[in-house]
Amino acid sequence: xxxxxxxxxxxVNRGGLPIVQDVSAAVMPASWFGVIGANGSGKTTLRRxxxxxxxxxxxxxxxxGEERAQDRGARAQVIxxxxxxxxxxxxxxxxxxxxxxxxxxxxxHERNGDLWDxxxxxxxxxxxxxxCSSGMRQRAAIALAFAKPCPIVILDEPFNWLDPVAAxxxxxxxxxxxAEGLALIxxxxxxxxxxxxxxxxxxxxxxxxxxxxxxxxxxxxxxxxVRFESDLVAALR
Amino acid sequence: MSDGLTLLVLVPLxxxxxxxxxxxxxxxxxxxxxxxxxxxxxxxLAKALIERLWFHRTDGVLARDAQRADDGIAxxxxxxxxxxxxxxxxxxxxxxxxxxxxxxxxxSGLPAGALFPxxxxxxxxxxxxxxxxxxxxxxxxxxxxxxxxxxxxxVGMVSLAxxxxxxxxxxxxxxxxxxxxxLTAQVDARVVRYMTLVGHEGASLLRHxxxxxxxxxxxxxIVLLLAQEPVSTTVAAIIAAAxxxxxxxxxxxxxxxxxxxxDWAVALVILAAVYAGLTAPPLGPVVIVAAIIWFxxxxxxxxxxxx
Numbered sequence: 001x002x003x004x005x006x007x008x009x010x011x012v013n014r015g016g017l018p019i020v021q022d023v024s025a026a027v028m029p030a031s032w033f034g035v036i037g038a039n040g041s042g043k044t045t046l047r048r049x050x051x052x053x054x055x056x057x058x059x060x061x062x063x064x065g066e067e068r069a070q071d072r073g074a075r076a077q078v079i080x081x082x083x084x085x086x087x088x089x090x091x092x093x094x095x096x097x098x099x100x101x102x103x104x105x106x107x108x109h110e111r112n113g114d115l116w117d118x119x120x121x122x123x124x125x126x127x128x129x130x131x132c133s134s135g136m137r138q139r140a141a142i143a144l145a146f147a148k149p150c151p152i153v154i155l156d157e158p159f160n161w162l163d164p165v166a167a168x169x170x171x172x173x174x175x176x177x178x179a180e181g182l183a184l185i186x187x188x189x190x191x192x193x194x195x196x197x198x199x200x201x202x203x204x205x206x207x208x209x210x211x212x213x214x215x216x217x218x219x220x221x222x223x224x225x226v227r228f229e230s231d232l233v234a235a236l237r
Numbered sequence: 238m239s240d241g242l243t244l245l246v247l248v249p250l251x252x253x254x255x256x257x258x259x260x261x262x263x264x265x266x267x268x269x270x271x272x273x274x275x276x277x278x279x280x281x282l283a284k285a286l287i288e289r290l291w292f293h294r295t296d297g298v299l300a301r302d303a304q305r306a307d308d309g310i311a312x313x314x315x316x317x318x319x320x321x322x323x324x325x326x327x328x329x330x331x332x333x334x335x336x337x338x339x340x341x342x343x344x345s346g347l348p349a350g351a352l353f354p355x356x357x358x359x360x361x362x363x364x365x366x367x368x369x370x371x372x373x374x375x376x377x378x379x380x381x382x383x384x385x386x387x388x389x390x391x392v393g394m395v396s397l398a399x400x401x402x403x404x405x406x407x408x409x410x411x412x413x414x415x416x417x418x419x420l421t422a423q424v425d426a427r428v429v430r431y432m433t434l435v436g437h438e439g440a441s442l443l444r445h446x447x448x449x450x451x452x453x454x455x456x457x458x459i460v461l462l463l464a465q466e467p468v469s470t471t472v473a474a475i476i477a478a479a480x481x482x483x484x485x486x487x488x489x490x491x492x493x494x495x496x497x498x499x500d501w502a503v504a505l506v507i508l509a510a511v512y513a514g515l516t517a518p519p520l521g522p523v524v525i526v527a528a529i530i531w532f533x534x535x536x537x538x539x540x541x542x543x544x
Contacts, residue, residue: 014544053541054542054543076436076540088431089430090427091427091428100432102435
């Protein structure tokens with residue numbers, strides 16, 4: 001089976017400094033890939049580079065069998081990405097943010113109805129971004145990643161700011177979308193989601209992969225969370 | 238870094254240009270400029286300080302102190318005086334020294350700026366409370382393009398029906414154009430950045446802002462041209478051409494550089510275009526078009542980018 005994304009020896013620089021070095025991983029279709037790491041470990045840079053939001057300095061990035069490392073636009077076209085909430089213009093309503101980012105609103109609602117329900121988005125559409133709380137903006141950011149139909153979606157710590165009910169519902173919808181074929185990459189800080197929902201993942205430290213998490217290891221983590229956490233913390237240090 | 242360098246080069250150049258221009262003004266006009274500039278600066282300074290104080294009262298880490306009137310005055314007073322001193326020094330560097338005008342400007346500007354935020358909030362509250370719903374929703378009306386074009390044609394017909402004595406028709410066109418400028422010329426740099434981030438190309442950015450302007454002004458210019466009204470046609474044609482061009486310039490500038498540098502650059506390009514247009518007329522549009530192309534090319538790489 002062709003991987004949705006396969007990166008090999010990937011290097012990404014920011015401001016001339018190497019932030020991500022020699023990272024390799026593969027994400028299959030219909031799978032949830034978790035990226036976990038300490039603050040400043042290069043998670044955000046890696047995700048942005050894969051999503052075409054940053055250039056790749058070196059290495060390979062194969063998307064559905066085609067080499068795209070040097071074609072940032074092509075990666076951005078096929079990968080849904082949640083823009084950081086601080087980039088939302090205060091003057092625009094959430095409805096306008098969604099319309100500008102993808103399909104007409106009706107089409108988005110028709111396609112992502114369950115996700116919108118889980119996010120409680122319909123009630124937020126007419127609120128200007130400048131008047132939204134961080135949680136409201138985070139809901140919009142998740143919906144923005146699905147504003148266009150994309151086979152791969154990358155979300156940055158999607159459950160931050162969400163209340164427990166919304167987080168629970170959104171997790172369930174995302175799991176269903178993955179089961180239907182979506183390749184989902186998320187940065188995570190909570191081990192519950194990592195063990196309970198992800199099929200594979202990596203742990204990053206100082207810009208490199210310090211631990212690879214395959215399905216068996218994640219399954220073992222579900223059964224013995226204390227041991228899993230201590231292994232993970234050791235890899236993060 | 239490049240923004241900082243741009244400012245480092247542009248600000249002294251602009252200051253030299255302004256100093257030379259101001260030195261050539263007649264004395265009475267220069268005194269008026271001193272008063273106006275001082276007053277405007279003092280107003281903006283006081284307004285900014287009051288709004289900053291409000292921020293400290295609600296969201297700042299010193300909210301407890303900022304709530305006290307004495308501490309509020311202690312925050313506002315010294316900063317207002319220090320800011321005024323800096324502003325007056327800048328005016329002196331520009332060759333604008335007139336003690337009377339400066340004192341009058343500071344004394345009128347500071348209270349006006351300090352009162353403005355209170356007045357604005359009062360008016361907003363009043364508007365929310367008393368303005369009829371229909372009137373409030375007027376501000377949110379999005380005119381469709383066919384309706385905009387129809388409105389434009391209608392304005393052209395009305396202006397043709399007006400007597401041309403005292404250029405009444407041209408004044409009518411000017412007032413209408415001013416309304417169009419106020420309603421459609423706002424380009425929010427953050428919206429340009431957001432649209433670029435979510436993948437909009439240059440043409441798509443233009444499609445977001447320009448069609449309404451063109452529909453509101455283009456048909457009007459054509460109607461007047463067909464009716465062979467020289468004064469009104471000239472006014473309408475100049476605005477119909479200039480507004481979309483300046484809007485495009487701002488869009489591409491905001492995409493390529495920061496908002497601050499973009500505003501400065503657009504102002505300088507317009508100045509240069511006007512100067513070129515007055516000295517060698519065909520050069521004016523060339524300057525603008527060259528600047529648009531330069532900004533457009535520079536901004537291409539920012540599509541999708543999240544640096």
